[in-house]
Amino acid sequence: MTALPDELQRELSGLLGEAWLTDPGERLAYAYDNSRRHAMPDAVALPRTREQVLALVRACRRHRVPVIARGRGTNTTGASVPVAGGVVVSFERMNRILEIRPGDRCAIVEPGVLNGDLQTALKSHGLFWPPDPTSAAFSTVGGNLACNAGGPRAVKYGASRDNVLAVTAVTGAGELIVCGTATTKGSTGYDLHRLLVGSEGTLALIVEASLRLTPAAPARAALRAIYRDVSAAAQAVARLMAQPVTPSMLEFMDARAVQLARDFGGADLPAEAGALLMIEADGDAQTLPHSIDALKRAAQGDGLISLDDASDEAARERLWAARKALSPSLRTLAPGKINEDVVVPVSRIPELVDGVQALAREFDLPIVCFGHAGNGNLHVNLLYDPADDAQSERAHAAMSRVFALALALGGTLSGEHGIGLAKREFMPQAVDAATLALMRQLKQVFDPDGILNPGKLLPDP
Template identity: 80%
Template sequence: MPLPAELHRELAALLGEGSGWLTDPGERLAYAYDNSRREAVPDAVALPVSRAQVQALVRACFAHRVPVVARGRGTNTTGASVPVQGGVVVSFERMDRIVEVRPGDRCAVVEPGVLNGDLQAALQAHDLFWPPDPTSAAFSTIGGNLACNAGGPRAVKYGASRDNVLALVAVTGTGELIHCGSATTKGATGYDLQRLLVGSEGTLALIVEATLRLTPLPPQRRAVRALYSDVASAAQAVARLMAQPVTPSMLEFMDADCVRLARDVGGADLPPDAGALLMIEADGDAQTLPHAVEALLRAAGGDGLVALDDAADDAAREQLWAARKALSPALRTLAPGKINEDVVVPVSRIPQLVDGVRALAQEFALPIVSFGHAGNGNLHVNILFDPADAAQAERAHAALARVFALTLQLGGTLSGEHGIGLAKREFMPHAIDPPTLTLMRGIKAVFDPAGILNPGKLLPRRDPPSTRSEHPGA
């Protein structure tokens, strides 16, 4: 359905037709998809340069009941930024200013279009960093990171996006400008709305400015690679590592299939008898770091340990990390298609999750490999298949539903850092009880009474949930 002519004229005048207001089919197509490979072409694309423009366009869309979908760089994997109901995509690529860095307050004020990698580079001059470090950090935006509560390997020690935001300025679904939080590390003044908006995937408000909590850069880092005979031994080591006083700055897990792929395809130097791998990293100063590493080495030892390698310098650390870096390219050799979901379970239940996933791989005759952030139980379960093979695609989506069911049975949750988007929204009733879903819908209605902000995402349909995901080919 085309946009109302009055709305088109109003927003073309506001943003500049052909520059900040795009309606050409080829230009709109560039904003139709994200890294989930889903696609839906918007009716128009807005490229605002100020919060005032964002307010004005949301007010205009509210008046005409036209959907508004916020977009960073489209790196998310859940379809959260795909405009499935058409309307206007609001791309924040031109709102990319680092407004202020305040080292004394350990905070930075940024617009949503700032790239995570660009922010980190700017903060290095102040010996500071922003902890969230998703794989896409070099080309994902701060606004996108906040929208899905991005994390990354450092989250085990420093927290995810929600833990590292102090304040937000945002535009609600009626075009109202709201200010949430403050540039202080303590606050007890009303509801914690900034943390509510983080992870809401643009369904409650459009973030136009963020005040981020910064952390001093650690002077040194050291890595330890621990190889185990089986997953159970590795999981027991994770429990020991997380129980002792030294919190690792990274704690990454690879199952036996990942280890084999990294060795046989990626060329990583790994022994054939390794059934699981932990990459452990500590950071600190020259005085405290050796003691931290010693504590981690002690905790990593125990039954099932095959090998324990300590990298004493940066070159050795990079060599140890080579196995992890070789993994993603190696996965592409198994199948052209991949469903990568980031489920979370209590750390003590990682063995049951991995064992259950292996059983599902046998049942559905598909390769399924697991790796991820063991320190907080956040594993990336990768179901590999050929999308051109209808039978394989059918089995892959059936296996996905079973992975989610297993995760919830183990007391876990559907996502740790990717979000819900389209991919998992119909599984929400299995994870969230009806009264809580009703409350969530009520909150959505307060922020977005016309339901124009990113419709069709995160919250499930009100009809009975399906047993399958909305992945391409489903």
């Protein structure tokens, strides 16, 4: 039995039929996400149409029942965990690519479309959608929009917020709204569609999105630069981002990450490597060599140990082997991991990495840093044994200090994972009181009764 009112149960069961799940075994699958946090929903809805979403939200609002939007649960912050119970609205059946308009560089999709499926559909048109999180094969476009997902390509092509033209959404007040326009330019009122991107389902439930597409470059090439230490690598990042050729990817690995990729992942890396940059450029066959030459010149400097290039796809895959070997190798250090992404100005990356390693020593826990250097967006992976209470306590205390360090360096709490449950208590440190108050006012306008994803993103007043 669930805690939902009988009247609401009957109404939503009639609305959704077999797509209204109340059996505990069925609900369990929607109780957690990739953060490993867990809370049981009272019911799960699997709508197929925006009309069903609209009717569901209106019914839940009448009974003051929480509504939690869900993609595929790949987020790491607990943003889709139903901590207050209520109804999880899973968009897995709203998974249609409604229209691809190559001439307009636009695709119109439902929120449950998988990022990877969209990319496959776009390939024959010579187009792609830039957001490419690690979970792209499994994560939904709706989920990508909810947390403003990015990935390695964001350094050149931007994150989700930069690649959406319009959204149709259902607010917590039970109103269907259309924000933005499916054109690449528009100046008609407030920029509400970009406001909804990154709001983690706390303002409205996105039921359709018009996405900005980008032509796929016909060629790409990669460089792997190995440096003596993090400072030398960070100085190279500054040089790479200051010259005219923007890399299509610029990935960073610290010394511990390089060691893991070499010793446990089998990557071909020298023992003296203190940091690594993976650099990619894309373009046409005529201009790409010039771009690579410019990036090579920028990568050179004090502390460079080696600089390898890959002119074909097979060689490129060999260079990327170090990065791909990293995540599996993390499992060799500890059974548990806290993976949070923070952002600092590019020039402050050495201070962030040095500070994180000082925390690793202070709390006696391994911490590995890697990520999207061109944006100053690093993933801090703190490794510990969740079964050891003392280690768990130290791990969470250390991560609090990581957030404080990023803020002290002029950065912010997240670049692409979002806030969710994991970082909401740190929001008053990251956002001034007046701005936080304005965010709460916006929440009140979009969701007057506070039913949408309660307990996430915004801290309690």
